[in-house]
Amino acid sequence: xxxxxxxxxIKANGIGKSFGSFRALDxxxxxxxxxxxxxxxxxxxxxxxxxxxxxxxxxxxxxxRLFSDGTDITDRPxxxxxxxxxxxxxxxxxxxxxxxxxxxxxxxxxxxASEIKSRVGEMVExxxxxxxxxxxxxxxxxxxxxxxxxxxxxxxEPGVLLLDEPFSALDKSLRGQMQAEMKRLHQETGTTFVFVxxxxxxxxxxxxxxxxxxxxxxxxxxxxxxxxxxxxxxxxAEFLGEINMLPVKGVKPADNGATGVCEDRAVNxxxxxxxxxGDAILAIRPEHMSIAPEAAAGENGIAATAVASTYLGAATxxxxxTRQGAKVTVSVPNEVAAAALSKGNSVWLTxxxxxxxxxPDGGQ
Amino acid sequence: MRGTLSDxxxxxxxxxxxxxxxxxxxxxxxxxxxxxxxxxxxxxxGQYGALVSDPLVQSVxxxxxxxxAIVTIVSVxxxxxxxxxxxxxxxxxxxxxxxxxxxxxxxxxxxxxxxxVALLSNRGLVNTWLQSIGFISEPLTLVRNEFxxxxxxxxxxxxxxxxxxxxxxxxxxxxxxxxxxxxxxSRMRTFWTVFVPMTRSGIIGSAMxxxxxxxxxxxxxxxxxxxxxxxxxxxxxxxxxxxxDWGLGAAISVVLVVFVGALMALLFRYVKPKQLV
Ligand SMILES: Nc1ncnc2c1ncn2[C@@H]1O[C@H](COP(=O)(O)OP(=O)(O)OP(=O)(O)O)[C@@H](O)[C@H]1O
Ligand SMILES: [Mg+2]
Numbered sequence: 001x002x003x004x005x006x007x008x009x010i011k012a013n014g015i016g017k018s019f020g021s022f023r024a025l026d027x028x029x030x031x032x033x034x035x036x037x038x039x040x041x042x043x044x045x046x047x048x049x050x051x052x053x054x055x056x057x058x059x060x061x062x063x064x065r066l067f068s069d070g071t072d073i074t075d076r077p078x079x080x081x082x083x084x085x086x087x088x089x090x091x092x093x094x095x096x097x098x099x100x101x102x103x104x105x106x107x108x109x110x111x112x113a114s115e116i117k118s119r120v121g122e123m124v125e126x127x128x129x130x131x132x133x134x135x136x137x138x139x140x141x142x143x144x145x146x147x148x149x150x151x152x153x154x155x156x157e158p159g160v161l162l163l164d165e166p167f168s169a170l171d172k173s174l175r176g177q178m179q180a181e182m183k184r185l186h187q188e189t190g191t192t193f194v195f196v197x198x199x200x201x202x203x204x205x206x207x208x209x210x211x212x213x214x215x216x217x218x219x220x221x222x223x224x225x226x227x228x229x230x231x232x233x234x235x236x237a238e239f240l241g242e243i244n245m246l247p248v249k250g251v252k253p254a255d256n257g258a259t260g261v262c263e264d265r266a267v268n269x270x271x272x273x274x275x276x277x278g279d280a281i282l283a284i285r286p287e288h289m290s291i292a293p294e295a296a297a298g299e300n301g302i303a304a305t306a307v308a309s310t311y312l313g314a315a316t317x318x319x320x321x322t323r324q325g326a327k328v329t330v331s332v333p334n335e336v337a338a339a340a341l342s343k344g345n346s347v348w349l350t351x352x353x354x355x356x357x358x359x360p361d362g363g364q
Numbered sequence: 365m366r367g368t369l370s371d372x373x374x375x376x377x378x379x380x381x382x383x384x385x386x387x388x389x390x391x392x393x394x395x396x397x398x399x400x401x402x403x404x405x406x407x408x409x410g411q412y413g414a415l416v417s418d419p420l421v422q423s424v425x426x427x428x429x430x431x432x433a434i435v436t437i438v439s440v441x442x443x444x445x446x447x448x449x450x451x452x453x454x455x456x457x458x459x460x461x462x463x464x465x466x467x468x469x470x471x472x473x474x475x476x477x478x479x480x481v482a483l484l485s486n487r488g489l490v491n492t493w494l495q496s497i498g499f500i501s502e503p504l505t506l507v508r509n510e511f512x513x514x515x516x517x518x519x520x521x522x523x524x525x526x527x528x529x530x531x532x533x534x535x536x537x538x539x540x541x542x543x544x545x546x547x548x549x550s551r552m553r554t555f556w557t558v559f560v561p562m563t564r565s566g567i568i569g570s571a572m573x574x575x576x577x578x579x580x581x582x583x584x585x586x587x588x589x590x591x592x593x594x595x596x597x598x599x600x601x602x603x604x605x606x607x608x609d610w611g612l613g614a615a616i617s618v619v620l621v622v623f624v625g626a627l628m629a630l631l632f633r634y635v636k637p638k639q640l641v
Contacts, residue, residue: 057546078542078545078546079545079546079549079551084546084547087539087543088539091540091543093543093544095562103545108548109548155545156547156548333586
């Protein structure tokens with residue numbers, strides 16, 4: 001078991017990386033707290049792997065410095081940083097058994113045979129590989145290989161564990177299982193986890209904080225609920241999940257937020273309108289909108305017509321068109337959707353003031 | 365990988381002319397050799413009996429196996445070093461390595477053998493140089509013995525040993541090497557405990573090819589061995605063209621072909637043909 005406090009605290013200061021004239025990472029500054037579970041989220045090619053490789057020491061940044069527990073480690077080679085790393089595709093040693101794979105980092109550190117045996121045994125148990133110790137990686141399922149990779153990266157109690165899309169090759173149910181397991185391992189070891197994914201739901205479910213990347217830039221960092229409910233940009237808002245965007249006019253600050261006009265009706269927002277004035281985009285998540293026969297005076301609401309529905313099991317996704325032609329999607333209970341569709345005419349879409357947020361018009 | 369049916373028929377059709385040529389040029393005449401081995405000078409197994417009891421034939425077989433084994437170790441080791449540079453070196457190193465691998469293919473085996481004689485003979489470059497720096501007083505015997513044969517054969521075979529190794533090194537997942545270093549392993553340790561074991565199939569393929577080729581060498585041992593370290597191919601030649609004892613020569617050929625065939629069968633149990641190119 002790892003003593004708490006062994007976990008590393010990492011500071012990236014103005015990190016940039018160019019490949020030739022191509023900017024893979026640009027001026028990235030990020031603090032990763034001790035024992036934190038940070039997820040790097042972004043579309044393909046956004047620089048997530050590059051940043052992870054820089055953290056591990058496999059790639060040298062073109063500029064910027066990297067600190068671990070206050071020490072500058074920018075020029076330290078990978079083998080001396082010894083961050084635990086789980087690669088995309090696992091990168092197990094194909095010629096070594098499960099046991100030998102997990103023992104490798106301990107052998108490198110010249111631990112005694114008895115210590116290696118007990119720690120490997122403990123790790124095998126912890127990741128649920130008992131009975132598979134003598135198998136070669138090729139004889140294991142994808143999920144089992146994943147566990148070997150995790151065990152190998154954690155057995156030497158690294159200060160930080162770096163994971164590059166570890167679950168991308170697993171099917172959905174196994175993925176859920178491995179996510180839960182990883183959360184448990186994070187709590188048990190107390191190590192700092194830096195986890196790369198391009199699956200937003202995985203990021204939101206696992207992390208203490210999420211860092212969103214696009215085109216080599218860090219767009220926003222925050223707790224899952226912060227980035228989901230209060231995205232700083234349109235890109236972040238859209239990347240984290242489905243979202244409805246309605247044009248609002250005449251946005252101005254009000255008592256406890258902002259007001260504006262949406263589809264000829266006054267709407268209230270709880271968010272501040274510091275950066276946004278005049279025309280803007282009002283963004284609301286589908287699950288925060290409801291269908292109502294009427295919108296009361298002073299309540300946020302717009303009229304719309306239901307056009308199509310998608311049955312999702314637990315709920316139904318309903319597509320609507322507003323009077324001014326904006327497309328809106330809501331997620332509502334199945335019977336509400338059925339009723340809205342059967343009426344064939346206008347319903348009202350309402351939402352609580354604190355669930356709508358403003359984004360600059362046309363901005364990214 | 366398993367090709368589709370039409371893939372395989374297509375490949376078979378493309379290979380048909382080559383197969384036909386091989387049958388006509390090699391398999392058919394070889395059947396004649398097999399026939400001689402059982403019929404000349406008298407029908408029966410007499411030639412095979414003579415082969416087992418003849419101490420000269422036996423000593424040649426043992427020498428051939430010994431030389432082939434040493435040549436294999438020397439060639440594969442040297443080829444491994446060259447291939448590492450060729451596959452994983454800097455761009456300049458790669459070009460240099462490629463040059464070293466390809467140039468020998470453009471020089472005939474005969475030229476190369478005489479080249480080695482010129483280098484290694486008593487009054488050759490190596491001996492004069494060693495004497496001039498006072499390292500030795502008497503010239504070393506470097507040719508017309510097994511040493512010269514081993515040098516010449518290894519030189520010939522190193523380029524052939526390179527290709528299976530290169531194929532194994534190219535298909536190796538770079539991330540596994542990164543993983544080893546990330547887990548704290550030095551470059552040296554990563555090389556010996558991860559890189560070398562992971563190229564095992566290439567080493568086996570390379571060794572098998574070198575060994576099988578070595579068994580059939582004729583020109584190089586004839587020139588660099590100077591008649592003192594006769595190998596099987598030369599013995600067959602002597603039996604057929606000088607003794608002349610066609611039956612015995614044929615019997616030795618048959619034993620050699622069967623032995624090589626068995627080695628090839630063994631090889632393909634461990635490595636897929638695709639890994640050799
Ligand atoms: N060694 C390299 N040489 C040149 N370009 C590179 C190199 N490594 C990465 N890049 C480029 O840098 C960009 C970022 O790559 P990176 O692998 O970090 O993306 P990623 O966010 O991990 O994407 P994915 O989700 O597809 O894994 C890509 O456009 C990639 O082509
Ligand atoms: Mg990546």
